[in-house]
Amino acid sequence: MKTAIATVSISGNLEEKIEAIAEAGFDGVEIFEQDFIADARSPREVGERIRAAGLELMLFQPFRDFEGLTGDLRRKAFDRAERKFDLMQDLGCDLVLVCSSVHPEAAGGIDRAAADFAELGDRAAARDLRVGYEALAWGRHVDDHRDAWEIVRRADHPNVGLILDSFHTLGRGIDPETIRRIPGDRIFFVQLADAPNIPMDLLYWSRHFRNMPGEGDLDVTAFMRAVMATGYAGPISLEIFNDQFRGGMPKAIARDGYRSLVNLMDEVRRKEPALQIDLPDFPSPAAPEGVAFVEFATRGDEAQAIAGLLGTMGFTRVARHVAKDLELWQQGDIRIVLNAETRGHADTAYAASGTNICDIGLSVGSAADTVDRARALGTSAFVQERGAGELDIPAIRGLGGSVLHFVDEGLADVWQIEFKTTATPENGAGLFRVDHIAQTMSYDEMLSWSLFYTTLFRMEKQPMVDVVDPDGLVRSQALSTRDGSLRITLNGAETHRTLAGGFLADSFGAAVQHIALITDDIFATGSALAALGFASLPMTGNYYADLAARFDLAPERIAAMQSMNILYDRVGDGEFFQLYSRPFSGSMFFELVERRGGYDGYGAPNAPFRIAAQKRLGRPKGMPRH
Numbered sequence: 001m002k003t004a005i006a007t008v009s010i011s012g013n014l015e016e017k018i019e020a021i022a023e024a025g026f027d028g029v030e031i032f033e034q035d036f037i038a039d040a041r042s043p044r045e046v047g048e049r050i051r052a053a054g055l056e057l058m059l060f061q062p063f064r065d066f067e068g069l070t071g072d073l074r075r076k077a078f079d080r081a082e083r084k085f086d087l088m089q090d091l092g093c094d095l096v097l098v099c100s101s102v103h104p105e106a107a108g109g110i111d112r113a114a115a116d117f118a119e120l121g122d123r124a125a126a127r128d129l130r131v132g133y134e135a136l137a138w139g140r141h142v143d144d145h146r147d148a149w150e151i152v153r154r155a156d157h158p159n160v161g162l163i164l165d166s167f168h169t170l171g172r173g174i175d176p177e178t179i180r181r182i183p184g185d186r187i188f189f190v191q192l193a194d195a196p197n198i199p200m201d202l203l204y205w206s207r208h209f210r211n212m213p214g215e216g217d218l219d220v221t222a223f224m225r226a227v228m229a230t231g232y233a234g235p236i237s238l239e240i241f242n243d244q245f246r247g248g249m250p251k252a253i254a255r256d257g258y259r260s261l262v263n264l265m266d267e268v269r270r271k272e273p274a275l276q277i278d279l280p281d282f283p284s285p286a287a288p289e290g291v292a293f294v295e296f297a298t299r300g301d302e303a304q305a306i307a308g309l310l311g312t313m314g315f316t317r318v319a320r321h322v323a324k325d326l327e328l329w330q331q332g333d334i335r336i337v338l339n340a341e342t343r344g345h346a347d348t349a350y351a352a353s354g355t356n357i358c359d360i361g362l363s364v365g366s367a368a369d370t371v372d373r374a375r376a377l378g379t380s381a382f383v384q385e386r387g388a389g390e391l392d393i394p395a396i397r398g399l400g401g402s403v404l405h406f407v408d409e410g411l412a413d414v415w416q417i418e419f420k421t422t423a424t425p426e427n428g429a430g431l432f433r434v435d436h437i438a439q440t441m442s443y444d445e446m447l448s449w450s451l452f453y454t455t456l457f458r459m460e461k462q463p464m465v466d467v468v469d470p471d472g473l474v475r476s477q478a479l480s481t482r483d484g485s486l487r488i489t490l491n492g493a494e495t496h497r498t499l500a501g502g503f504l505a506d507s508f509g510a511a512v513q514h515i516a517l518i519t520d521d522i523f524a525t526g527s528a529l530a531a532l533g534f535a536s537l538p539m540t541g542n543y544y545a546d547l548a549a550r551f552d553l554a555p556e557r558i559a560a561m562q563s564m565n566i567l568y569d570r571v572g573d574g575e576f577f578q579l580y581s582r583p584f585s586g587s588m589f590f591e592l593v594e595r596r597g598g599y600d601g602y603g604a605p606n607a608p609f610r611i612a613a614q615k616r617l618g619r620p621k622g623m624p625r626h
Ligand code: MG
Pocket: 134, 165, 191, 239
């Protein structure tokens, strides 16, 4: 299987695009004419540069408004085609994409178009070139791949084939199963794009909102399953028009693209086991079983403050690392590591961001398989020098320099081997597991992060919700395993004035802002916390008066919630209780929750009131943290 990406899909000048595409692992490129025209080098030099980067120049695009013209216009269309053929020969590219005409004077007629392509095929054949025909979703007479195929079939020329584009098929709601009846050797090229499900003008949607397979709502997998069933053996290429990507970092976007393609073909392989798909073998995605540990890089007063906070939340300091400056705090199955090392990753993370969550450990079925899958998707393994007696816990570099470790059954005794027990955990406050991890990032990084998690693991996306911060909007995307064993929320800030945005500015990049821990009985937890001296985030009387108006709740229950600063949400029969710590080390915080009756959300309706309460306690706007 050869992978490719259109130069238009990523930002930068042609040189930056070529570098990013080669580095991400693609086999080839589609050169978009605009990118070529903007470059100062000759066609021959551009072609040589692309090949020197180890890339094949697989497609030249687009050639517009060709078929269905008559008289002088038709003659001119063929002249234009000859000029493009000259250029392609200089570039060293043998395939051109002709998209269906939107010319106001194109006459229509399947046979007329077929005759045009038969003649174009002869002219291309004379130069050893090939022509691929693509139905644009907004083409004047041809807007459906089935009609484009009929034209190619009737043109009946070995140098004329079909080009399929998932956006044009799926965006118009055409059943991709219809592709299965096309002979695979008549399909010359396949372009892929996904898109979010937003009702709007097709052309505008296509030019601005396409995204990588898996990032949107189109069934690109069904499309690709049908394509592969035809016996198609040509390149699989991404053609993404997206404003956000055009403003993104070329290398990061190219890596996302590569990850999405490999993941897509892996999914196709698993769903179509009868097909031979030329893709290296690597493990299927699995659902993580939960969070094994959360590690803070922290020092001095801030480390002491966190230790104090953990104590008032019912955690026990249970162990110290045998060789390093690491403390382990535990309650139920929740393990929190405070890392004060002055070497290695935690030190680097601390130097960059101050106190922060520098590492997360996930419990998985097989740590080795998880790393193998991550690497097949283009992620690098994380390796750090090990001290004597330390175990080799498989890890990867997540996005933005973050680190994820994977702990499986074989590594379960790491806490006994690497740590010296100093106390046994007490029952504490009844918290027993991590409910969710909330990462804050800039809005334009959200697609990358959700793609990262949903390709590596079997996790699903919930619909994006808007969280209203008094100073701006934050978008929140929840990802979770089907049984809720791992829940991650991605919060995308667009302005630094929001609580999330301020945190982002302080931490110099995407980072974990809060950890939510779960209890079976929020009221018992609340009482235990009060006895331990926990300082909860104070909520207003107005909040509780409003709760009484919104929900049918007994006054005693509301009074109990108010006395403990517990927030409440309900969806159907599901109830959600939340209790927040005060912010620490800038604007990090803990959230303590109870879910009842299958509540599957994160209390988004409460976010404006929680954020306002945090801001009341926080430093004045614009003041630095240190
Ligand atoms: Mg296309």
